[in-house]
Amino acid sequence: MTEQSSRAREVILERARGAFLGVAIGDALGATTEFMTPAEIAHRYGVHRKIIGGGWLGLKAGQVTDDTEMSLRIARAIEEAGTWDLTGIADQFVAWMRGKPVDIGATVRKGIRDYMLNGTIQRPQNDWDAGNGAVMRMAPVALYTLGDEDLFRRCTLEQAHLTHHHPLSDAACLTAGQMVQKALLGADRFELHGETQQLCSEFPTFRFSTYRGRASGYVVETMQTVFHYLFTTATFEDCLIGVVNQGGDADTTGAIAGMIAGAFYGPASIPARWLKQLDRTTRMEVEEKAKKLTLLSPLAQQGF
Numbered sequence: 377m378t379e380q381s382s383r384a385r386e387v388i389l390e391r392a393r394g395a396f397l398g399v400a401i402g403d404a405l406g407a408t409t410e411f412m413t414p415a416e417i418a419h420r421y422g423v424h425r426k427i428i429g430g431g432w433l434g435l436k437a438g439q440v441t442d443d444t445e446m447s448l449r450i451a452r453a454i455e456e457a458g459t460w461d462l463t464g465i466a467d468q469f470v471a472w473m474r475g476k477p478v479d480i481g482a483t484v485r486k487g488i489r490d491y492m493l494n495g496t497i498q499r500p501q502n503d504w505d506a507g508n509g510a511v512m513r514m515a516p517v518a519l520y521t522l523g524d525e526d527l528f529r530r531c532t533l534e535q536a537h538l539t540h541h542h543p544l545s546d547a548a549c550l551t552a553g554q555m556v557q558k559a560l561l562g563a564d565r566f567e568l569h570g571e572t573q574q575l576c577s578e579f580p581t582f583r584f585s586t587y588r589g590r591a592s593g594y595v596v597e598t599m600q601t602v603f604h605y606l607f608t609t610a611t612f613e614d615c616l617i618g619v620v621n622q623g624g625d626a627d628t629t630g631a632i633a634g635m636i637a638g639a640f641y642g643p644a645s646i647p648a649r650w651l652k653q654l655d656r657t658t659r660m661e662v663e664e665k666a667k668k669l670t671l672l673s674p675l676a677q678q679g680f
């Protein structure tokens with residue numbers, strides 16, 4: 377391996393670590409303001425910028441929720457099989473649900489139950505499935521499929537359809553995953569913006585040039601919030617603070633923004649005080665899984 381390619385490899389592994397850490401940081405930071413309005417947040421916190429737990433789930437400081445937990449479950453299934461294993465992922469989701477997670481979305485619960493009862497591995501397309509629950513767990517898919525577009529597309533849709541099957545969710549999953557992969561490979565913000573423009577030309581409902589301040593769990597509003605703050609800020613910290621102070625589904629908008637911004641800005645851009653507050657076991661596992669998944673990717677298999 378030349379010195380240059382080993383350097384490129386290190387940069388990609390670092391950005392991958394940033395992406396998975398970003399999920400957990402955004403989740404832990406945003407959980408405090410989930411379901412609050414921006415006015416309620418401003419009244420209570422001024423600007424919410426510390427990982428302090430609490431929120432409607434009464435979390436410990438640094439504790440994460442379903443966004444990070446389900447991402448880790450996908451990562452564990454891939455690692456255990458050494459390859460893409462959809463049944464393994466579904467089984468991991470079942471084990472996770474049986475462990476009584478601190479939070480679980482209604483659509484996710486329905487999808488996992490359907491797998492348990494009927495072995496359904498692909499939900500039928502459904503008008504109710506336009507939530508953000510499949511996008512929030514895209515980090516492991518983006519890392520594992522790096523370097524193979526067909527594999528990326530197949531794995532993205534397969535993992536999404538375990539619980540969510542809707543064209544808007546599919547499109548958001550593909551776009552978010554592609555943004556992470558482009559960022560890992562060194563894309564600049566114009567290239568990332570280009571990905572969003574492609575999404576908006578196919579599905580104009582995602583347009584975010586005039587941001588309406590809605591940050592619900594509806595995948596369109598979730599992605600508009602993420603995109604708005606990603607492109608109107610210049611640091612990981614400002615992006616995440618903007619997103620979580622918008623309230624609504626703040627842990628999930630935080631996790632998705634953290635995933636893209638973490639890949640783009642890299643882990644060194646994540647404030648040390650946030651990393652310190654993040655639950656230690658979670659932090660160690662996301663860092664470990666980020667490396668393992670990236671090393672399993674087609675790009676790594678080809679020697680980066």
Ligand SMILES: [Mg+2]
Binds near residue numbers: 443479628
């Ligand atoms: Mg959550």
